[in-house]
Amino acid sequence: MNDDLQHSRWLARLATMTFCVIALVIVTEAAIVAVAPRSAAALAFLLAFRAPVPFYLYALWTMRLAFGRIAGGEVFSTVLPSSLTRLGLALALGATATVFVSPLALRLMGGYRHGAYAAFDPSAITIGLAGLFLVILSRLFSRAVMLQNELDEISLMPIRVTLDTVLTNRKMTGKQLAQAVGLSETQLSLFRSGKVRGIRFATLARLCAALDCRPGDLVDYDYNPKDLHNDDAADT
Structure with missing residues (x-):
């Protein structure tokens, strides 16, 4: 250097x-x-x-x-x-x-x-x-x-998407879920892999309705005190 x-x-x-x-x-x-x-x-x-x-x-x-x-x-x-x-x-x-x-x-x-x-x-x-x-x-x-x-x-996002686990328990494919909630397979795939910065509440509600679950079943969080000082918090 x-x-x-x-x-x-x-x-x-x-x-x-x-x-x-x-x-x-x-x-x-x-x-x-x-x-x-x-x-x-x-x-x-x-x-x-x-x-x-x-x-x-x-x-x-x-x-x-x-x-x-x-x-x-x-x-x-x-x-x-x-x-x-x-x-x-x-x-x-x-x-x-x-x-x-x-x-x-x-x-x-x-x-x-x-x-x-x-x-x-x-x-x-x-x-x-x-x-x-x-x-x-x-x-x-x-x-x-x-x-x-x-x-x-x-x-680095601390939120983990656990949608795959719910899909397995419901015996549903990603394609079926995408059709049920009105998303493209690409959009759903990005969410499943966690490669999104956020999700609309309306979309989250449709996912919960189609899977008969709660929001907490779709995402998980690993506690980190540094998240309290995350600069992205100003965007919410």
Whole structure:
């Protein structure tokens, strides 16, 4: 773990240095052009030619912030989703500027007589697709984190569902019970396995009526003093 934190610090510093070097080169280039003859036209050309650079600089700064947060002790599950989304969008926009914006701007400056409508740049196209992949990956990662959190809560839930015992005593199948109370087999299966955060009183009443039992026959509880301080109690 300490090695990961140390690597994150070095990567944050590397991203910062790279960002500063590129920004310094661009500023120096603009200053040189500004004092050259026909500086207005030259600056316009430079802006069109370097249109993708701000997006790539933002991508570098996003990486710098992400590595800095990880080095500061934040967990990956809180850092990666938002960072991957911003990084992916920055790369995709930078690639779009490289392939389309810069060529069109340069062609416009030439009075539509010279230049292409788009640039065939395999590296930029690959970077753009990689950026879109990162955006999709961040969404999948966010969903995976949410699902894992729900599973963790379920695994720690002190309430145990004892519906299977009642079904066995009543000689009834889950399919028959689901049809009797108006639930899908999937919904009933989730309840039987305890993979739910709660159940409506109306549904519980239907289950008790169909099984001729009491609520206490369907669920059980193992006492734990920590449940008195459970944060989820505020939701009830």
